[in-house]
Amino acid sequence: MDQTNKEDREGVSEGAFVFQSRPNRSLTQSQHRLAFWSLAGSCCATAGGFALLGYWPVLPFAGLEAGLLAWSFAALRRQDGNYETLTIDGDKVVLEWCTGTHRERREMNRRWVCVVCDCGTPGRNCRLSLRSHGRETRIGQYLSDEARLHLAATLRKKLRA
Numbered sequence: 650m651d652q653t654n655k656e657d658r659e660g661v662s663e664g665a666f667v668f669q670s671r672p673n674r675s676l677t678q679s680q681h682r683l684a685f686w687s688l689a690g691s692c693c694a695t696a697g698g699f700a701l702l703g704y705w706p707v708l709p710f711a712g713l714e715a716g717l718l719a720w721s722f723a724a725l726r727r728q729d730g731n732y733e734t735l736t737i738d739g740d741k742v743v744l745e746w747c748t749g750t751h752r753e754r755r756e757m758n759r760r761w762v763c764v765v766c767d768c769g770t771p772g773r774n775c776r777l778s779l780r781s782h783g784r785e786t787r788i789g790q791y792l793s794d795e796a797r798l799h800l801a802a803t804l805r806k807k808l809r810a
Contacts, residue, residue: 666738671732674725733789739759744779757779762808764778764801764805766798
């Protein structure tokens, strides 16, 4: 657990169950830049080669391609701070999540929380959520189906204890 996570959980007791998930980002910031410039550079070099052969109308399309590539990489970077945190501490269940600039927090009584796991087909296309007082909150959106099923089983055990 890094320092920012410790600061976020100041009010959480030692024996609390804490689950946090984030999108899988396999590239660092410098690797992102290297990948972008490699792709954009090869696109522009290819377009430049064709322009030298007299096919200059390809240049605006190469610029458009580089621009769309920059936009898509920027969209991925904006999602780097997304996370979900589930904390079970005593009789309190706290869900916190951040998607882009939108942050939310929901507190529930442990005794009233129900784990709902719906799968489209057995073990596939699973949707995991916690239900309490008529409100259902989806969790595990950054997990695989197998990990969602495992989390559902873990949560059922933790909520019963």
